[in-house]
Amino acid sequence: MARARLYCTIVRMTGTLYKDDEDPTDKAIAETRRTGSAFVKFLSANDAGLTGGHQAGILVGRRAWPLLFDDIDDIGSIAKREVTIRWPENVETTSTFTWYPSKKELRITRFGRGFPFLTPEQAGALFVMARTGKDDYRAFILDGDDAADRYLETFQLSPADLNQIVLAQGQTHSLEQDEADAIGCWVDELRLGEGNPFPDSETVSRKAREIQEAVHNHSEQLTRDPDRKLVEFIRVEYALFRYMEQAKYLFSIQGGFDDLDSFLKIALSLLNSRKSRAGRSFENQIGAILRANDLQFEEQVITEGRKKPDFIFPSGAAYHDPARKPETMIVLAAKTTCKDRWRQILSEAGRMKDQPKWLITLQPSNSKQQLEEMKADNVRLIVPKTYIASYPKEYRSDIWTVKRFIEYVKDNAQD
Structure with missing residues (x-):
């Protein structure tokens, strides 16, 4: 092994x-x-x-x-x-x-x-x-x-x-030059190559939003087109990750290693960092979109069995109030991909067992079998609008955009 x-x-x-x-x-x-x-x-x-x-x-x-x-x-x-x-x-x-x-x-x-x-x-x-x-x-x-x-x-x-x-270096052609310049300037300020640690995930997510806004100057899209804004924030944040890794590790990698253990230490550190950052990045940017739309919610509330759903609307206090009707609350899970991992969300909130299970994802499509199983388990899928056309035609009307979900929360799960 x-x-x-x-x-x-x-x-x-x-x-x-x-x-x-x-x-x-x-x-x-x-x-x-x-x-x-x-x-x-x-x-x-x-x-x-x-x-x-x-x-x-x-x-x-x-x-x-x-x-x-x-x-x-x-x-x-x-x-x-x-x-x-x-x-x-x-x-x-x-x-x-x-x-x-x-x-x-x-x-x-x-x-x-x-x-x-x-x-x-x-x-x-x-x-x-x-x-x-x-x-x-x-x-x-x-x-x-x-x-x-x-x-x-x-x-x-x-x-x-x-x-x-x-x-192979992890780069794509998805960055505009102004975005690349702004990212490069900020990463230079971090002086990661001198041994400084990576910023925490919230700081990186916030900087990605600042750069995207500074370059494109369309803050009105946070409320008018939150689907597009979410995808854009994620795109810029992943580019930030790549620039930070280059700044911190490229010199060491190009200089070579004295032994295999030294190489593996950096390799495993990189892989573990990427795995942990991916989920947090998505959650951070979802939270930013929700706050920009003035929604009441709470993250990582402890529920039955010490489960921690990603988002509860309107709050953890409401969820734990026995007098609160389940139909006046919403629990939202976030997974960047969900071709088969969506089942993990089914038991995250015992009080909501008879209510829809909401799942937001960047997964651009899925099979009919998986979508049928989601429907049978009362899972409501939320996908950025640009991806919905990639799903089987007969299921598209059942898939919610981010904007539609936000409007639904405003009407059904706020104090």
Whole structure:
């Protein structure tokens, strides 16, 4: 077991070549490291063939153009390119990259009959594709929250950073220059390379909001379009994390290590930091959105069995008041991904067992099976508006936007 953990750590941090029988997430991480970049997205319902749309294949963000096409003289006409893609279990396809100028869409098509990796159950899985040669690619389907989270944590990515090329250094093209300049200035002030500790998560979250607001100057969106604002805050905060890590650890890594223990100490510190920061970042930014909309709530209230739901409306005191009717309160859980981890929220608040279980997530899609099970357990899903179109069509009306949820709380769970 210790040897396996050691191997996985080295793979994640250095990109060492993997063995064929290793974990698929480690393979995806290693291939991204080895090739220097990859296209990464959560598979939508349409990608998995759930919507019945006439366009088959995987829709690729336009920012991934350089990974799919080298030189195209005229992007005003349809462009096609035939490539070889190697999938898990040694499945190999001769597939086609196609650019549709009328819709400004890139798609990966032609997987062959009986292709096993684009099934309805895989909606919401993480798709990773790296270029391994001129016309050769390697693709991975990472199904389940643990697999997806481990890949995202390794490269310090949020769901808001996806559907584009991800560089092995954990960078994306999602930052504007003014944002990058502001982040760089603040990180320089921290002097992390001189041994200063990372700021606490609340400080980083607050600085991300300040930078996003200073650059874009649209504070009115906190109330008019909280869905968009939440995604933007998360995007900038993850970029802050990446800059801070570079400032603190890059010099040590480039200088090399005297022994393996020294390397592992930094590697494990980085991985543990990324895991703990991801959840707190999401919760911090949700809290900021809720406060900007003047909602009464309390975080991490202790409930039955010493459980701690992320948010209770209007307060912990209200929850523990036996005279308070459950239908006048709301308990909200927050999970960045929830393809299968959503069941953890079912027992967080015993008083609310007959009430809807509210869950906010950045998961851009999910399978019909999971959505049906959520519905059966009275779980109400809240997703930023921009992601809802990626869910199966027949479930979209059941998924709440952040703005709709805020209005509902104002009407039903405030003093």
